[in-house]
Amino acid sequence: MKKQDYKNMWVYIEHDGKTVSTVSLELCCEARKLCDVTGDKLVAVMVEGLPEAEVKKIRECAVDGLMVVSGTGYETYNNDAYTNLFTVLCQKYNPSAVFVGGTTNGRDFAPRFAARLNTGCTSDAIQVVYNPESGDIEFIEPAVGGKMMAVITVPVLRPQVGTIRPGTFKYEPTGEKANVEIIHETVNFDPAQSRTKLLKFVPEADDGSVNLAEEDVIVCIGNGVTGAEKLPKYQELAELLGGKVGGTRPMFDRGILPFKQMIGQSGVVVKPKLIISFGVSGAINHTAGIKDAGLFIAVNSDPEAAIFGVADYGIVGDMDEVCDLMIEALKAKQ
Amino acid sequence: MLKILVCVKQVPDVNLVKIDPVTGSLIRDGVPAIMNPLDGNALEAAVQLKETYGGEITAVTMGPDAAMSVLRECVSVGASKAILLSDYAFKDADTLSTSYTIEKGASMFGKYDIILCGKETLDGATGQMGSQLAERFNTSFVSSAALIEKVDEKAGTVTVLRETEYGEETVEAKLPVLMTIEKTNYQPRIPNFKGKKFARTFEITKLTSDTIEGLDKNKIGAPGSGTIVPRTYPPEKTASGVMIDEGDDKKNVAKVMEILADKGLV
Numbered sequence: 001m002k003k004q005d006y007k008n009m010w011v012y013i014e015h016d017g018k019t020v021s022t023v024s025l026e027l028c029c030e031a032r033k034l035c036d037v038t039g040d041k042l043v044a045v046m047v048e049g050l051p052e053a054e055v056k057k058i059r060e061c062a063v064d065g066l067m068v069v070s071g072t073g074y075e076t077y078n079n080d081a082y083t084n085l086f087t088v089l090c091q092k093y094n095p096s097a098v099f100v101g102g103t104t105n106g107r108d109f110a111p112r113f114a115a116r117l118n119t120g121c122t123s124d125a126i127q128v129v130y131n132p133e134s135g136d137i138e139f140i141e142p143a144v145g146g147k148m149m150a151v152i153t154v155p156v157l158r159p160q161v162g163t164i165r166p167g168t169f170k171y172e173p174t175g176e177k178a179n180v181e182i183i184h185e186t187v188n189f190d191p192a193q194s195r196t197k198l199l200k201f202v203p204e205a206d207d208g209s210v211n212l213a214e215e216d217v218i219v220c221i222g223n224g225v226t227g228a229e230k231l232p233k234y235q236e237l238a239e240l241l242g243g244k245v246g247g248t249r250p251m252f253d254r255g256i257l258p259f260k261q262m263i264g265q266s267g268v269v270v271k272p273k274l275i276i277s278f279g280v281s282g283a284i285n286h287t288a289g290i291k292d293a294g295l296f297i298a299v300n301s302d303p304e305a306a307i308f309g310v311a312d313y314g315i316v317g318d319m320d321e322v323c324d325l326m327i328e329a330l331k332a333k334q
Numbered sequence: 335m336l337k338i339l340v341c342v343k344q345v346p347d348v349n350l351v352k353i354d355p356v357t358g359s360l361i362r363d364g365v366p367a368i369m370n371p372l373d374g375n376a377l378e379a380a381v382q383l384k385e386t387y388g389g390e391i392t393a394v395t396m397g398p399d400a401a402m403s404v405l406r407e408c409v410s411v412g413a414s415k416a417i418l419l420s421d422y423a424f425k426d427a428d429t430l431s432t433s434y435t436i437e438k439g440a441s442m443f444g445k446y447d448i449i450l451c452g453k454e455t456l457d458g459a460t461g462q463m464g465s466q467l468a469e470r471f472n473t474s475f476v477s478s479a480a481l482i483e484k485v486d487e488k489a490g491t492v493t494v495l496r497e498t499e500y501g502e503e504t505v506e507a508k509l510p511v512l513m514t515i516e517k518t519n520y521q522p523r524i525p526n527f528k529g530k531k532f533a534r535t536f537e538i539t540k541l542t543s544d545t546i547e548g549l550d551k552n553k554i555g556a557p558g559s560g561t562i563v564p565r566t567y568p569p570e571k572t573a574s575g576v577m578i579d580e581g582d583d584k585k586n587v588a589k590v591m592e593i594l595a596d597k598g599l600v
Contacts, residue, residue: 079465083592104499109465110459111464120560121430123461124461125593137563143566144457145348147351147352147568195475196507196508198504200544243446254518260499278537297593312576313575315577317586322586330591
């Protein structure tokens, strides 16, 4: 089969039976634009069980088709079941592209079904562009720690599989189409064949005290922080400014901040009126999560740090000293 | 006895890589090559498993001869076999062909109960290798493993803690299993002098595309890759930042306070 014979673009709809994940909607909106160029149909692929009000949100992203899968094995996320599901469906329908939200689970199964189908998989694109000459989607993504941008394509094989991080694309629904084709599929996965089993799940403890996505002021700390003992000073500064502390991925990896306070592509996408970052180098995976911030001030001891190319104002200096001085200045104002 | 395989990669220390502002290409001169940091965590997890349950560790990498140094790091902390897959024919491999090549090479020396790797690399950062290696080795897969709580060889299972954006999961996976390892609980140990000395002269098994048994040469290197990189370019600067340089920190902070006051933010 030639690559031109593969038609339509799919978006995998991730949901927990109650709500549809925002990244799935974001991907529908972005894939819609691609399909408008290529003439492909946009099909949202989901496992059944999502309330009608949530399905409506998907329809409003102007999908042409809705594939609803029933069958055994999808009660909780499972690598084997989802790998099998997408392998079977792709072999039956031969889509040109499959987009999967770059969540922990999406990144868990998408590369695997791509390997099983023997096709190319890309991850973390921040832009997707159709190239009419080659007929391929160009997945544009940061490489080498964000120091350069790389264009990745799947030049021969199909489908073109891409996982894309939450918050990368905007959720801007353009309205429901008059005729949405509903496709029912049944794919059973025998639970006995499943090699992993979820024994226990403790939802992210959310006392509601920190929701960075809604904060107007954020003090963001990065790998320049010497240790957890320095955290209180940044919390004090955040409090004085009426905000909260967030951090980069290494802050989570080093156990200094919890997952929900991690800002960037793999964490929370924020849009505060003010963000002051300390000791953040400016890797694009992080800065992609703050692109809609208002005033952005960066403090870093390295004058070459990439963060200074992104921030509105930069200070070269010792992060702890500058923080102390800011606390002092704010206290003096009170 | 557990047979553990740890997959590692030598990468340029990207924090030290500079970009040629004109051509947009990488300047790698003088940039040290290091073991991919998260692979160090996977190695540490392998060593801890061996200490707790007994077993043997095999380390594998694909790369040029210079990549032997990361294998020696593995040997210095307890790996008893080290495999280098090195051939010009492996060049420009993406994760599809790399995962194929690694499975073919490593499987020449038996089957593995537990296969570990870092969850992504510094340079490629696709985070796809674990998932695709699990497919190649035909194992169960647990990504983002924060803590390996228990290995039950009799039952043929492993119990793993995962920390995800949804919450904390406890997952039971059947052996053989492939896990990608998180940083938090597996800080790499420093090898002792004896280990280092032993590793220095340790004989590394080197395999090429001709010596890996049953290798389909259409599935390796660039021809076996699903993806290509037609071009790269330097990132656009999204804002031209103004540097505040009033002479010292105190004056700089005073300036910031002025700016914040102007915008009504304090």
